[in-house]
Amino acid sequence: MTTDTYRLVTELVRPGDHFDVPAGVQPVVEASQRPGFVRITYPKQMRAVPFEDASSVTFG
Secondary structure, eight states: OOOOEEEEEEEEEOTTOOOOOOTTOOOEEEEOSSTTOEEEEEEEEEOOOOOSOOSOOOOO
16 A cells, blocks of 8 residues: 555646656546647645644734
8 A cells, every 4th residue: 555645636738738747647638618728637646745833823
């Protein structure tokens, strides 16, 4: 079992645009209702970000 965490990403892109997809993953490409765009869906790895100060944030 892996401890990697992924989230599912869906983007509207134009043919020829570049985006990062994890190695070995085949993205799902679908037609879009927006002319000139296609819909790309793929998993994207999430990375934990450590915080030095984990106290709650107050907005003023």
